[in-house]
Amino acid sequence: MVMTKEEFKKELRQRLRENYAIEVEGAKPPELFNTLGALLKAKFSEDWRATWKDYLVGKQKQVYYFSIEFLPGKMLKSNLLNMGMLEMVREALAEMDIDLEELAEVERDMALGNGGLGRLASCFMDSLASCGLPGNGNGIRYDYGLFKQRFVDGYQVELPDEWLRSGNIWEIRRDSKAVDVRIGGHVYLKEVRKGRLKPVYENTRTLRAVPYDTGMVGYGNGVVNTLRLWSVEIPSSEEDRYQSIEGRRELEDLTAVLYPDDSNEKGRLTRLIQEYFFVSAGIQSIIRYYKRLNQPMTRLSEYVAIHINDTHPALCVPEMMRILMDEQNLSWKQAWDTTVKVMSYTNHTIMAEALEKWPIDLMKRTIPRMYQIIEEIDARYVASMREIHEHDLVERTRIIKDGQVHMAHLAIIGSYSTNGVAKLHSDLLKSVVLHDFYVIFPDRFNNKTNGIAQRRWSQLSNEPLSNVLNEAIGTSWRKNAADLKLLMNYQGDQQVLKKLAEAKKKNKQALAAYIKENTGIEVSTEAIFDVQIKRLHAYKRQLLNLLHIIKLYLDLKDNPEHPMQSRVFIFGAKAAPSYAYAKTIIKCINETANLINNDPDINGRLKIVFLPNYNVTLAEKIIPAADVSEQISLASKEASGTSNMKLMLNGAITIATLDGANVEIRNAVGDDNIFIFGLTEKEVYQYYENREYSSIRLYEENSVIQRVLNTFIDGTIPNILYEGREIFDSLIKYNDEYFLLRDFDSYVQAQEKINEAYANPKIWQKISLINTANAGRFSSDETVRRYAEDIWNIESKLSYSNKKG
Template identity: 60%
Template sequence: MKLSKKQFKQDFEERLTSKFATDITKAGSQEKYAALASVVKHYYTKIWADDNDYKDETGKKQAYYFSIEFLPGKMLKSNLLNLGILNTVKEALAELGINLDEVAESEPDMAIGNGGLGRLASCFMDSLASTGLPANGNGIRYRYGLFKQKIIDGYQVELPDSWLNNGNPWEVRRADKAVEVRFGGEVWLEDDGKGNLLPHYKNQERVLAVPYDTPMVGFENTTVNNMCLWRSEVPQDLDPKFQNLEYMRQTSMLSAELYPDDSNYDGRLLRLKQEYFFVSAGLQRIMRHYKSTHKKDVRNIADYIAVHINDTHPALCVPEFMRILVDEYGVGWNRAWDTTVKVMSYTNHTILSEALEKWPEDMVKHLLPRIYQIIVEIDRRRTAELLPKIGATLVHNTRIIRDGQIHMAHLSIIGSHSTNGVAKLHSDLLKDVELHDFYEIYPERFNNKTNGIADRRWIQISNERLSGVLDETIGTSWRHDLNDLVKLEVYKDDESVLECLQAAKYDDKLRLAALIKERNGIVVNPEAIFDVQVKRLHAYKRQLLNVLHILKLYFELKDEPELDVVPRVFIFGAKAAPGYHYAKSIIKAINEIANMINNDKTIADKIKVVFMENYNVSLAELIIPAANVGEQISLASKEASGTSNMKFMLNGALTMGTLDGANIEIFEAAGEGNNFVFGLTKDEVYEYYRNGNYNARDIYEQNPIVHRILDSFIDGTIPNISMEGPEIFDSLTTYNDEYFVLRDFNDYVRAQKELETLYRDKKAWTQASLMNIANVGRFSSDRTVKEYADDIWHIKAKK
């Protein structure tokens, strides 16, 4: 959009006065933020309305992306950038004596996501709008999200993340589009006299689902898509005798927090209830809109609607869509099933068995009796159809209901026309190993869609210094097509460009160093290697391998204080699930090791360890641009894709990684010698599984370096881990090191020495950094969503 600084200043000052009855000289930061957000919202409202009208009038097919979590980060700068007015607003505010960055600090991160799954969903929302594709998000408007992490005495403490205390200026409450979602009670089928069995209900629990729409503004175009988030409320017409405090509490809990603790029955029941809540509400709204705009036979809905199941949390889309078609629209079962399969598609995000959701039959039957009936019928009909064709073994292995459990991944695959993995290795493992039986039956349904990231947020917004260097060197076309960064390759030997890249990285490191001092009270050396591992804390991601290497360096320096090493700052950021005791023990160990090393004056500045609490999108936007190294060290075959690896690559960090997830494709893109590869391959991992001959205790007994490091967890060397130390020690020895940390340790050390050697050669390091930036184009989520649009959803971009 076109906007002059004069017009913006007038709009901003008027809005500040009208909203808060104050002026710039008296307004607080929260008031300035709210007024600015209100102005920005006004700027895109007309575009949003026009785009909605365009979609309705043209009747183009739309996609709906169902995800239990989104992780958008702050929206202010993103909306300013995508409207094309970021620099104008920044300069205009400066003329008014206001710093945009300081105003933006008042905006909380939207606490509706946790890690890679939610961030990917938000990258997709950005890219879908920016590529002009008609697609919408559907999720839950969590009041508190996951949790706000505090580190107290080294321990993770979970506090409510009250991100909505001052409201959310970007959302629009659509009370007139609220729908009812029903749970429990009794259901039975009766013949309507025409040969149709109709469901009848009794004693159901009613919950009102109210949609809050947040616009997703496309980058310098006229597309504004919608992210619909549902809030649970008590229906206004509910019989007063049911409106007791317990009912009201249970209703509010549906949209209170992301991933409630599932270590007990009530927690698991709440999770299942949440999943049906946003699935049912979202599908009901889609059907209402379809009927009001298309006025066509619902049996043709697959020509106009695509529904995507992001991981297994929205798997109930399959039986709920069947319920709506069969029960509410009178579509025959076979036609309804054919339509459902054409409408639905599914992304698998994991091969970890514990992450593939299964629900007890009795729980589903009690909470969702009609949905249970439909799942049973889907399973029965499929079994009857396939048994004579493919035999009992394949049918049994792929049953939806098996051993008293309802398998949500099975439901998602069977009820959709497409199942994709999120990196080539991951997709191959799904076909060849983890979901091989399904691949045997439905080979045409399986495909790969390697993940990507929204580069607008991860460099244009978060790394203005590097963005400026790129603009000056290769022009600005890369801002619209990330593949144009390949133009940077010709400057690999240009000393002035290399120096500019070095200066940009140094500035980002200074910025992060200031934040570390402010938040952690730790002074770090910006000349040191900033070695970063930021991601969810999980044993398979192997933060512990990183920790063992840190201890190795520490003990070497204790033995030989004059040892010539390149100074290192090891930076961690991670949340552990509240019920994941082992992960929380590792966080405690990291923090105690940090205290031990950082306060050891004999080490000086050669090693510093920093754990940054409450890792979120905004913190990532400061950490990732400053990183020299991104640690992507999961056990090969365990990480589906990873997207932080792509963000590090975009910002010129080198990857220390295993041949896992998208690392493989990153190493291939950047070229040999521009990253650091170590560790077992997935074939070697599976060979250990087949043979069962891995013995971690032997490594501990035979490797004196490993022996000393592990002993430090139990002999008092590391202070204040009397409970956690033995737990970690036993996991690696007595319980045979599930994720092969000790097996990969020596090779990890070798790769770390290669890293240090390369860092000593400033030019060679910067050239490797340049090659990573230049070849990151294929990891744009713009590319990913276009593949989804073309191959799976069959939707067309706005011209």
Template identity: 50%
Template structure:
């Protein structure tokens, strides 16, 4: 790309003046960022075109990953690293008096996701490109994404996320490839050439305009595509109330996860889901048709993967295209559809398995409902033949039942593969949550434990640790992350461990500066940085964490002889706007922080920080600085987790339950290098099934619990009145659904153990190094290779390394 920094500087300065129409001295940081971004994207475009041409000429199978979320984060430095030009660019800019970090600050986080689901999708795209696998993403180009979180007086306040305010330098708008997506209207049935045909008429259409983002592979010339659809008014539709139509149209790609507590929000969510799959499926078929004559062979050349239940309408939409546009018969269309589509389940939570009321689904998507209804009728006939007379079983497995369309059931029936995302999660699906489907389709179910792209979560976010690793074992681990195992040879090397300690301290200094800037709080970098950052949900149990901090506060205040290793507790989390209980927990965390941080007796031993607007770029500063990783979900509730892997890769030690991928992390590092506590999944599920848990007994018999629960409502927090009554009621009156009080004593004990272990710095560093060395298994490269081999049946098309010209 640039053979040296001199050449880079010449091209950069020339492009800056041409693009911005001003001299270098007059240019702003934004001008410079835009110029550099455009240069990189234009350079990438050549390989982007070549990659697509290679896929077409090779006629290899391609996979399309459909996800309602893609949490990309910032792409500038990530792309520079993957292209291998980060040093040249950094040095060239430095000689011009420009700090690359400052330009990266200008870039907005691509706010296209909420949490692990969206970040996983982004990691998967990175691994597909890095492994030269023909795989692309399809999502929605949300104008405002989720929301920007502000904390005002301890409360979460949601503001529109403005990530597109200054455009997005990485995207290419392709209006010529737009697709009209229909809603409402009615279906006409006609007989033509002896067969029934169906036509969707009087529909209100929305134009789906694709914006393509290049996905750059590491040290390779493979560039795959993330296609994001934007909703725009149709130029072909005459509407009696054009302003209302425009507002409703643009709302489809305005916000991620609109509030669905009312019908208006439900309709908008369902519109989003069909908008995504209809535009994507028809775009995929259009590309396929340019290459191949026989639609009957679609599944041999195309794989479509649905990431959780949000894109499940891909199944009836593909059926609709094959039936209504390609004129195939039902059996043939169904065979192609089921062999093309595969499904990942991400939850065991019943409320997260989407169900849509027929009264909303049928009028909004009349033809799609007809097809889903037919799928259901045929499926129920199949069940009747296998289980004659077992009405309860058939009723429970039906796709349509009790006036609802069950999306997870449709996903299982209409796909050839159903995978969980951690060993325990898959086992729970098979043995409990989806056992009836597993009995019917045992061959469909498989496990693919999640992974993270180490190129972003280590190489990019922790350059100091990356340099130390490369000094120790070379750099081939960047392409083959399992080679991190070689670090174990340094466990008894004092000099290496000292350097590891210094890296952690420097990262803590950097995060401490961010905390000071954002919150005004000074934190002690010699304290244990104990961190819980993730989506705010009751099952993730941020509540357990903050109640434990209240317990520590009480101990310090009551017992002058009590001492503990100083600890800084750091939280970051967004609560869904309509999830009032989760928002109460955010307020509680901030109320505890105010109490602790302003108490001179306590603040020398404990500090509490809530970092607002948790996002990818903030996460990249948090993970490298962590000493302790809080992964404390109620066992059986967290499907996998990926934050646990990011912390592990950056040398933090896990405090966790035997849930999700924590179990596999424990298997990797051994019992002595992780801190496990609390109920097992089997114990939790037994409580749910057979009862026997009475939270009031734990409240009554454990003074520590009684004190902290009483403090929620007894005036301990000034000026909050009955603010936390909802939390107190959930723990006592509603019998503590997520077993916070049941695990409280165990959590206290394991946290005490953490403090004692941290005092032995040499041993702690050995444990940290062992976690890093064994984290390579949790690279998304491993996960994607398993998907490619076991589910998608795709193989690398391009193995030639990148030529830097």
């Protein structure tokens, strides 16, 4: 991939002439971006081809990571960084009077995910390639992203996110790799010879699954893995069926949007078909590849690992069974033994209601062969377990019950590994959420704490901080995040602390300019930038944050000289289109912002900024500028969190409950360098058991809580007549499901400690340094290495090649 500046400039000019018939001087940013992207893709394509060939020739075991979400963000600068060309290209373009940042702005975020699940999957793709590990992604090529969020009169409005409008320079369409996926109709089994049954399909619909491949470029190692995303098309054999515009639109909708609204029958049907579509297409392509190795199907697990990322791809289990039995002629026992050895599963939720379930009738109508196989898996599981375990335990863990197919049960029973994503989460899976399965399969459960791709979240998004780190501790941390620990040697070095503070100030200035340009709100960079960025969900408790802000506002109204550091509270969050309560919280935050931001009595000491359309690119602007990281979910509800890790890496100081990976962050930085508050998970479960929680008692006995809550219904906050009442009732009438009022005083006290610490710059800068220095343990490089060793049994390409040699 080595190029000189002159070679690069020459090739860029030549490609512009060939593709657009223009010179550099006359080219606009979109033309320059597309030309640069095509140039880079051509440069790494040879490594891409060589990587794939090495895996094939060496018959190296590969993992296939099935996820309904991938959220890569923009890839131009990431690819330049990983190819070792970032600085050279930036300088070369500058010599041609071109700003690389301006070209990067042209790129649209690959809007293939909603939040942490999709971002984690993309971090893993980056880390698998960067660690030289043979790993592939498998998902859906959505035509539209989740949605583009706008605020109108304080309300969230969802607009189409047409991220593919100008194409995607990084992908390659592979028609020759297309496969057919069958849905609907009727399926029955017919005996073809003694003891051998074959399915007969009647009146099914065929979908054509076309793969689009994107190269995942490893950091400085020449490895390029593949993210394969599937798009639906009409097969030529089915053209007659789709004569009408409505019929074509119905088919095209199958890969139109992530998470179609499942509050209605049509949305649920679309979502189930989506899940089967990408699972079936992906497993068919894996089997086609495996056949090239000329190995028996019963040895599949020696060469292939399939990872089920949350329950959405749980149909991998019955689909593998279908292919092995119906198409490869394995017996049930052979197919089942092979399938279980291939599959592993990550659980991403504590909350039982978030574990996916499908009505039996819907599954029978939509994917009848899948239901037949699941029914048989369930029957055989029950029969085998009743010989060992008591009746009620087996009944609680079966796959089909209460008129529904339980997808988490299917994934656990059909795989050899089930992991949680933080130590607390994994412990709760074993002791509470999936305890019955832990009793039956104790050896299958393990923990793999999440991680983040620190190249993107430091080297790319925070160059001012990265430059200070280079100067202080050298550059080895760029390859090995554990070397960030070297920064601990400088916690008393005033020069280093000053430079870190200057880097933070520079990032705050950049974010303040962005806020002014996009919202019209002016914020002071001297203020604490207090950040909460994540999905809008009641359990994540953005509402608790708002209650505290209202308290500060009332304090300032009572006493404009109230002793507190100026604060800018920054929110970034989307609410699911059908999640009415989350949308209500957004409306209340926005109306409170209008009240506070325009109140002259406050004198700018308190501001709220809710930045619309939160995505990876916006996160890259917010996170480097954050002073405080809000991780305030009710203890026992957040599986892990990854924004906590990104903010920590960038020197933000965490205010948190002991939930998810916050526990491990606390262990990493020490009690004095994080602000912990609130109930523990044990205390939460005690409330569940004794049912003694009373929010109305807290309201009646605590005058501060009473005053804050009354602002929602007494007209203090304008324009929330209905929304304010809904919030008030949820906390008082319906007994405050996520214990906001119970944690309120503790949260306020933790915030007061933050206020005190920020008033002493030396103390604050030292705590910030300690957070950055200890963030290396949360690198996704380290996480995927643990998956590779403990679960997937795959080896780095380099070490495997050396061993073979």
